[in-house]
Amino acid sequence: MNAKVTSEILEGLMRALTLIASGDRALIEITLRSVAVSGLATVLAACWSIPLGVLLGLGEFRGRLAVRGVFNALLGVPTVTLGLVLYLLLSRSGPLGFLHLLYTPWAIVIGQAILITPLIVSFVASAVEAADPEIRCLALTLGASEAQANLTVLRESIGGVLLAVTASFNRAIAELGVALMLGGNIRGATRLLTTAIALETTRAEIALSIALAAVLLALVAAVSLSMNLIQRRMSK
Amino acid sequence: MKRNTAMVILAAILIAASSVLYLLRSQPAQGRRVLIVSTTTSLFDTGVLDEIEEAFEAEHPVDLRFISVGTGLAIEHARRGDADMILVHAPTRERAFLEEGYGVCRKIIAYNFFAIVGPGNDPAGIGGLPPTEALHRIVEAGRADRAVWVSRGDDSGTHSKEKGLWAAAGYDWEDLRDEDWYRESGTGMGRTLQIAEELQAYTLTDMGTYLKYAKEELITSEVLVGEGEALINVYSAIATNPAANPDANFEDALTFIEFLTSNEGQAIFAGYGADAYGRSLFLPAVKLLRERTDPVIAAWIEGFAYIDGSECPPEYRAGREDLYG
Numbered sequence: 001m002n003a004k005v006t007s008e009i010l011e012g013l014m015r016a017l018t019l020i021a022s023g024d025r026a027l028i029e030i031t032l033r034s035v036a037v038s039g040l041a042t043v044l045a046a047c048w049s050i051p052l053g054v055l056l057g058l059g060e061f062r063g064r065l066a067v068r069g070v071f072n073a074l075l076g077v078p079t080v081t082l083g084l085v086l087y088l089l090l091s092r093s094g095p096l097g098f099l100h101l102l103y104t105p106w107a108i109v110i111g112q113a114i115l116i117t118p119l120i121v122s123f124v125a126s127a128v129e130a131a132d133p134e135i136r137c138l139a140l141t142l143g144a145s146e147a148q149a150n151l152t153v154l155r156e157s158i159g160g161v162l163l164a165v166t167a168s169f170n171r172a173i174a175e176l177g178v179a180l181m182l183g184g185n186i187r188g189a190t191r192l193l194t195t196a197i198a199l200e201t202t203r204a205e206i207a208l209s210i211a212l213a214a215v216l217l218a219l220v221a222a223v224s225l226s227m228n229l230i231q232r233r234m235s236k
Numbered sequence: 237m238k239r240n241t242a243m244v245i246l247a248a249i250l251i252a253a254s255s256v257l258y259l260l261r262s263q264p265a266q267g268r269r270v271l272i273v274s275t276t277t278s279l280f281d282t283g284v285l286d287e288i289e290e291a292f293e294a295e296h297p298v299d300l301r302f303i304s305v306g307t308g309l310a311i312e313h314a315r316r317g318d319a320d321m322i323l324v325h326a327p328t329r330e331r332a333f334l335e336e337g338y339g340v341c342r343k344i345i346a347y348n349f350f351a352i353v354g355p356g357n358d359p360a361g362i363g364g365l366p367p368t369e370a371l372h373r374i375v376e377a378g379r380a381d382r383a384v385w386v387s388r389g390d391d392s393g394t395h396s397k398e399k400g401l402w403a404a405a406g407y408d409w410e411d412l413r414d415e416d417w418y419r420e421s422g423t424g425m426g427r428t429l430q431i432a433e434e435l436q437a438y439t440l441t442d443m444g445t446y447l448k449y450a451k452e453e454l455i456t457s458e459v460l461v462g463e464g465e466a467l468i469n470v471y472s473a474i475a476t477n478p479a480a481n482p483d484a485n486f487e488d489a490l491t492f493i494e495f496l497t498s499n500e501g502q503a504i505f506a507g508y509g510a511d512a513y514g515r516s517l518f519l520p521a522v523k524l525l526r527e528r529t530d531p532v533i534a535a536w537i538e539g540f541a542y543i544d545g546s547e548c549p550p551e552y553r554a555g556r557e558d559l560y561g
Contacts, residue, residue, distance in 0.1 A: 036255035036259050037255070037259065040256060043252040044252070091316045091317070092483055093316040093317050093318075094316075100483075103272060103303065103318070158240070158244075184272075184303040185304065186301040187289075188262065189262040189299075189301060199304070201426075202277070202426045202427065203282075203283070203448070204426060
């Protein structure tokens with residue numbers, strides 16, 4: 001790595017530390033907003049994706065594999081494509097324009113929730129499929145209903161489910177396309193870590209971009225680590 | 237096991253609730269209204285709008301929300317009703333926007349100059365030439381593999397200007413783009429300048445972005461063809477026509493246009509960048525046009541950016557003649 005790049009990265013890291021240490025208001029606000037938007041999107045998506053994942057993993061109905069295939073394929077949807085489609089829907093001249101959601105944090109929440117839905121569905125489906133089939137049989141023979149038996153399997157596969165949720169949160173908080181197209185990167189309203197990084201780069205504020213990127217990385221790492229710890233404690 | 241499940245659900249509810257509470261804070265404060273402004277990147281990325289926002293919001297109960305996009309997309313936003321007003325720099329497209337009935341109350345707010353920049357050794361030998369002659373030389377040098385041109389290629393105001401310059405020099409941009417030496421970056425001005433730097437290429441840039449990047453030492457390209465009538469760059473504000481988009485915040489859009497053209501707003505343009513760059517990035521246009529303080533430049537602006545002899549023909553003034561006194 002040449003000297004200029006190294007010094008730029010070091011300068012960025014120093015900048016990150018100074019910003020954090022001085023409690024920079026804009027940085028704290030952007031970081032908290034990123035966490036809130038992606039956290040809410042993850043919880044929302046989990047509400048409908050986990051049951052769907054269990055259904056697809058354990059249910060017995062025609063077309064199950066086809067539906068799973070569709071969700072697996074949707075894992076790769078580019079964020080800008082999703083952003084564009086939702087922009088057209090939410091635009092004031094679009095079918096959902098009357099909701100006035102475009103350029104608000106709520107639009108990003110919806111976009112990210114949709115973005116990570118296939119991720120949670122596919123991971124949860126795989127996790128419950130991989131669980132020991134004996135557990136479900138045992139629960140059924142002990143008099144559990146179908147739903148109760150499925151819930152037992154879900155509890156057994158809690159590790160995989162938590163992994164799905166963590167990965168989804170990380171995907172949401174690190175994506176740019178949806179946040180930029182639906183949020184518009186408005187200061188004080190919809191600016192997130194990723195859109196701020198993109199903006200500061202075009203504004204030639206390279207050190208600040210690196211500082212923001214460092215915060216984002218630290219955040220993702222912290223979430224992954226703590227989920228890891230929780231998962232271990234729960235599976236004891 | 238049961239306890240774990242309960243705790244997971246509780247945690248999820250807590251996360252959701254605190255997120256909602258936090259995000260509600262981005263709603264405008266009690267009694268404040270929101271004005272969505274789609275703006276060309278050069279005004280936003282240079283930071284001048286940050287200063288304008290601060291001054292305007294202190295005086296008016298309006299939260300400005302800037303969406304930074306190219307002129308082409310800014311106009312599209314306003315057409316779809318997603319922006320209450322636009323700040324743009326492409327007079328021919330602004331004219332179409334007014335004529336289609338989507339925009340009203342156009343005011344010219346500032347100007348500066350585009351420049352053709354390129355590597356210091358200037359392989360095509362264009363330094364100091366008039367723009368059309370310079371473009372001829374770049375085409376010749378490009379076809380002889382001695383020069384490369386990078387175009388924005390993104391339908392922005394700068395891209396519109398570039399197409400106009402090629403036409404003035406007798407070339408069709410649609411033909412040139414198929415040639416090897418002509419590259420399209422498809423991205424903003426800053427990235428395009430950096431790409432031109434990597435390729436040791438020529439490009440057309442607005443002076444604001446160029447000065448900013450040169451000062452940050454991200455580029456070493458030099459201004460080879462600068463200030464002149466052909467390279468004038470004029471910024472306008474246009475409100476979304478309430479007749480086309482009844483939802484648009486027309487009242488506050490006009491308040492903001494009045495602010496931009498007021499002595500206070502114009503002084504912010506005049507002063508911005510003077511300390512950091514040794515010159516203003518944007519020059520105020522209102523007094524210049526009204527009092528013709530510099531008749532030469534006033535004539536250039538009129539020639540390039542006026543529509544039927546006026547900054548906004550009477551039929552597109554939505555009854556706000558007071559703006560054009």
